[in-house]
Amino acid sequence: MDFSLSARQKERYARTKAAAHELAADSTAVGFRRDRWRRTAGLGLLGAAVPEEHGGTGLGALDTALLYEAASEGGADTGLLFAAAAHLFACVRPVLEFALPETRKALLPALCSGELVAGNAMTEPESGSDVSRLTTRATRVEGGYLLDGVKSFVSNGPVADLYVTYATTDPAGGYFGSTAFAVDRGSPGLAAGPPLAKSGLATCQAGEVVFTRCFVPDERVLGSPGQGQLVFQTSMRWERSCLFAIYLGRQERVIRRCVQHARERRQFGKRLADLQPVADRLADMKLRLESGRLLLYRACTEIDGGQDPSLWVAMAKLAVSEAAVATALDAGRIFGGRAFLTEYGIEEEMRDALPATTFSGTSDIQRQLIARGMGL
Template identity: 60%
Template sequence: MDFGWSHAQQAAYEDLRKNAETQFEPVGAADRLTERAVWHRLGRLGLLGLCVPARYGGGGLGALDTALRVEAFGRGCADTGLVFAASAHLFACAVPTAHHADNAVKERILPAMCRGELVAGNAMTEAGAGSDVSRLATTAVEAAGGWRLTGTKTFVTNGPVADVFVTYATTDPAAGHLGVTAFLVDRDTPGLTVGPPLDKMGLASAPAARVSFANCLVPAERVLGVPGQGAAIFQHSMRWERACLFAGYVGLLDRLLDRCLAHATSRRQFGRRIGQFQTVANRIVDMKLRTESARLLLYRACWEMDVDGGSELNVALSKLAVSEAAVAGALDAVRLFGGEGYLRDAGIETTLRDAVPSTIFSGTSDVQRMLVARELGL
């Protein structure tokens, strides 16, 4: 792996970081993404189609170049909910559509998704199927002209504003993970109901909701891949999500470090800059160590994806390291800023609330440890 970025890559990073700083307000409101202008702006910056083939309106980038740009977005944009919403749209929805949808569906759907004219939501999680996605209660039964879906999904990111959903249902209960099928479902499909936005701890501007399917007829051409391939399609999209989406959190960690360094060199207590106290310096050093370690693991996972498709081991290590570093770094920042860090106006406590769910979504930290242990032969 080459550890250096080309001038073109560095320029792309800086350009995107500066655009993110100037085009998006620091903290978004819960209803921010109901404004289609925000999605159109994300589309113009290329963030909604980074790794989608160019023929469908995307950037055609590999995993490593995609991660670099998401990292720049996460560093420049202080609204982590917006970074998460855009990344979920891309990795959990546009990626499986680009790789597995019918060609005619790709031609019709993907360009609009890349431009932000169509917003996508990923409907996989169920109340009884979080980490264990091989036991989905949502079912799909073959019918004339397609499939009829019945069931309820929860924690559907972008659900309240989505025009189309990538969802998964059991089509053969006896086949386990080989009996799951993926579908692309329009919001206006009869029988599809989107619930009110869920009241979450963080990521306020990334709205999530429950989505219910009541005997929804989905045309046969809206099956992604072939029946029974859903689990493999989901795992493929998760590989992109666990690697590239979390580059946004690496950007967040860099942004936190910048703020902590500025605070430690300007804030004075007992006649000294607080950065001169060893306890404060050590805390910042630990933040830097976790950030760089996580960054290298993420870059390796993405590089490997570009070379040979990637391994579950390195993707799981990357996701685990980045998410745990994000929570630890945000908590350190709150402690370093003290009372100011506890106030909403400073934006530090917001970072902590936005970091906590990173250890839950895309597979919990315990699931990542389980995957690593399995890959080690334990």
């Protein structure tokens, strides 16, 4: 089994990592900026997993994950990368895989170029990622559907031009009871709320989206009516693997900083690096990183190979998200009181890492999926 990257993958990784400074966090920037979004597209992050014929880069899951990992390790703003990942995996991929040919032709080039921003309108106030319990309803009318309901925590919601959303079309349909839609922001009856005040991932604005008798034409149905579960689960395979490559790059940066700090900082007459508890903590951080990386790469390889990646995706998401939180907290312990000073950036690492165990399915949900994959 070959664990090494090809020369082409290494070159792309190095190039992306070096260019990522263009997307570094900007404390002077307030809110969403289209110029930074277009620069994200320039690095290929908005269309990485889209064929070239539709305006993308044509990368598979593993190469897409490596692109996001490289951008993160190179210093790109985590919130901006999260916004790009939500756009690509939760919205662009469903359009690519399930939209009608004319809809793909109309939307994909603009989504890949950064001309359009997509928002993932799945979560509701009373439900998370359970497509079978959606209170948003889609009522069949001539030529399409009328949507009624409220979506919360919509990634890119306040600034999106297009929303991929899900609604119940048959309350008694079970697995086949929901349908996915691609809805334009300007559709009558759609109202996007202001950005929520979040403690982390600030560059990815999130907000509420309300549908009130919002008409969606038939050509904007993704897949067939009743295939909402399939559309969502397919997008989640990409999101729960490729998106979390962001946290591989982030952990790599944090560990590197902690090693440097441990070498330079002295306490009790010794370098921190010479204190066994500190060395042990750093070893654990490295172990978590590499374990999660192996699982994530395996999950992406299963996707690229056309296999059922469900078990590997759940294990990768669980391992990487939990590692991101644990490593950020360990970094706080290594930096001590300085971790609470904004100039060192450790408190930001903590704030950006904490949501990782919640979005894209909580850690408890991933454990349930793993148990199911084991035959329980």
